[in-house]
Amino acid sequence: MSKKQPYRLIISGGGTGGHIFPAIAIANAFRERHPDAEILFVGAEGRMEMTRVPEAGYKIVGLWISGLQRKLTWSNLMFPLKVIVSYFKAARIVKNYRPDAVIGTGGYASGPIMMAATRSNVPSLIQEQNSFAGLTNKQVGGKVSKVCVAYEGMEKYFPKDKIVLTGNPVRKDILSVEGKRLQALSHFGFDGNVKTLLIIGGSLGARTINESVIAGISKLIDAQIQVIWQTGKGYYDAYKAKLGQYDLKNIRVQDFVREMDLAYAAADVVISRSGAIAVSELCIAGKPAILVPSPNVAEDHQTKNAMALVNKNAALMVADKDAQDVLVDEALTLLFDDQRAKKLREQITLLAKPNATQDIVVEIEKMIQA
């Protein structure tokens, strides 16, 4: 028997862009197929999702939850209390909202809300972006109805019969960067005859990449190229101050890039951290990329993400420890080596999974109708 529409979904994912943007991509794709669907986001108070989700046009409720830090802090001492308070709030949200399904894309807030969903027997699905399982997803993976993954071999972490290999959800506007070059050049005030380098340090910015840009800033200016440099919100003021003496006519420095589709569309070469969604987007946008894996992530998974591309001649990689010495030189060499850039573009495009978001939406629909 078919469930009566309009559908009601709760979606939770946050902490960093790597969890938030897949959640928004799923919401947008679901709403496209079901325009009358009601969608509520649940996030963690004070985290990035509390601004990015409303910007994307969705309502979000915050839980009082955070992760554990390595040192002894007041926040850590409060952790057990936060988990209990958040769980009860999540249970109340699920009871009052009466969702047809609850979706989690990882991050602190999705733990309590997925637990509340499974306890109330609401159909539930988690999406794991990486080739290893994040803490929250690992904890709830045995209890949810389905687990959508982007890599093979995830039976290590999740029950085999629940796993569906879909790839990572990527926002729709990034699926169509190809026709947007002119719009992108005009948006950034750039000249179409000048090479453009995009520098992205993941959703929060990356100190090493920022330091590498500063180390090579004179070379970037002398090369007479155009640059979009995302510093990350927490780094913006400090790096902007360091640039005071330089001529920034062709360098756009931003704390965060809202129009990532246009940034990719303008770029001839991209320097990027190798977070899972960044990598999925680069494959879809088909951009020659130099990946600088973050060394500060569990199981060194960004190196694995990067190597999956490097092994197929689909991207270049510079280790974090070498970046300050070589990153800008490598980028400039690649920018002016059209043959090499073309080869990388061809190879990275082969790895794109543009149907991932739609496939996840179909899984949600099947789950609701089951």
Ligand SMILES: CC(=O)N[C@H]1[C@@H](OP(=O)(O)OP(=O)(O)OC[C@H]2O[C@@H](n3ccc(=O)[nH]c3=O)[C@H](O)[C@@H]2O)O[C@H](CO)[C@@H](O)[C@@H]1O
């Ligand atoms: C340090 C850290 O913990 N990183 C993790 C985090 O990365 P992070 O949060 O950086 O996430 P990803 O690299 O996977 O994705 C970044 C997302 O943010 C967007 N974006 C980025 C910069 C910007 O200025 N504007 C913008 O919109 C990108 O388009 C992309 O959609 O989650 C990923 C997915 O679980 C993991 O693989 C990463 O290892």
